[in-house]
Amino acid sequence: MKSFIQTIRNIWKIEELRARILFTLGILAIYRLCSFVTLPGIDPNQLQALKSQTASGIMSILDMFSGGAFSNASIVALGIMPYISASIVVQLLGIAVPYFQKMQREGESGRRKINQITRYLTVFILILQAPTYLASLTMQGVPASAFLIKGPMFTVISTIILISGTMFIMWLGERITDKGIGNGISMIIMVGIIARMPMSIVQEFTIRLEGQGGGLVVFLVEIIIWLVVIAINILLVQGVRKIPVQYAKRIVGNKQYGGVRQYIPLKVNAAGVMPIIFAQALMMVPITLAGFASSDTASGFVVAFSNPYGFWYNFVNAVLIVLFTYFYTAVTINPTQMAEDMKRNGGFIPGVKPGKKTVEYLDSIMSRITLPGSLFLAFVAILPAFAFIFGISGQFSQFFGGTTLLIMVGVVLDTLKQIESHLLMRHYDGLMKSGRIKGRSGA
DSSP, X not given: OHHHHHHHHHHHHOHHHHHHHHHHHHHHHHHHHHTTOBOXXXXXXXXXXHHHHTTSHHHHHHHHHTTTTTTTTBTTTTTTHHHHHHHHHHXXXXXXXXXXXXXXXXXXXXXXXXXXXXXXXXXXXXXXXXXXXXXXXXXXXXXXXXXXXXXXXXXXXXXXXXXXXXXXXXXXXXXXXXXXXXXXXXXXXXXXXXXXXXXXXHHXXXXXXXXXXXXXXXXXXXXXXXXXXXXXXXXXXXXXXEEEEEEOOEEETTEEEOOEEEEEEXXXXXXXTHHHHHHHHHHXXXXXXXXXXXXXXXXXXXXXXXXXXXXXXXXXXXXXXXXXHHHHHHHHOOHHHHHHHHHHTTEEOTTSOTTHHHHXXXXXXXXXXXXXXXXXXXXXXXXXXXXXXTTOOHHHHTTSSHHHHHHHHHHHHHHHHHHHHHHHXXXXXXXXXXXXXXXXXXX
16 A cells, blocks of 8 residues: 555646546546536437436447537537547558558658548548437337427537537547547546446346345356456456567677577467457447337347347457457558668578578467457456346446457556556656556567
């Protein structure tokens, strides 16, 4: 406890780190306030039906990602998912379209162009999603008396506000990345998820107490299992395979120094939580195209993909996660570039010839460690369905794995890693007595 208090004091002593943390907390507070600002022309007191609909099923996931803004008919109801969807499309184009491949090789200027295209595509997606969301409000049982303003004018004004709300969230996320601590977009998603956690735990506790004998014991067992799942997620995020690299002998003056052996840390889950986020964004497409149809009028396809605890939803979600893990790993880790860097610095992998053989070796290693990593990632992602089958409430089961827990663990570790880097640069002790925190970005 004394060491923890001293660490907090050390964090507070570093002016830059203190300013970044306070700036991040301030931005996140603004986002949370926006999630409670209802669209003009809607009576917030008559949204109980919408909140009931979003308490379970696919709607609960949509509401969780928006931090409750979806069920509040907020100005930021569509959240950050349209931007994630646009990012997926742009990254896929980077593989298939030469124009985007060229921009990816242009460095900083190319990155700015890609970001601008992503923003334009986000607006286009919002133009389609915003009217659909407004039309879905009546389908989810919101009474007509809740709409104080009606007609085409309400749709046009509300669409503009919803588009502006999502773009404002994007801007807040970019400000956190530039001037705060951690990745801004990931932090915003995580805060929305955490906002639902206390209510879910209290709800599960109440359900167990109201049940027949042994409810409190069952609740404690659930919490223990939940903590074990969190530990497994941490191991998944931190798993590393080290590749030995031998550097050639160096001659300084008249003295010859022996070669130096170092290691390349290749992460078992190099893609981090991005495959989960990408897959979740695509899983929202069917329900979005269906206009958030109610269960009474929805077709079999829409019903199957509207149930986050059903077989087909989880099967397709797991397949997408495996595919996106390979895709994102291929985008972020370039074996050819790694081999060239080693050769340029006089390094080589013992037993492997430099050049093409090194590229093939690194590529084979990444393929081998990515497969179990992607399968385990997919398994963790569908754990909430198993938790629901074993009788855990729908809201609390979402925190037994899946998108929510992986995002929380990954973002928290990444943020703590950045804080630890600031401490170590100022010659303070890190956050852990032994070893260092390993975030998503590396070992």
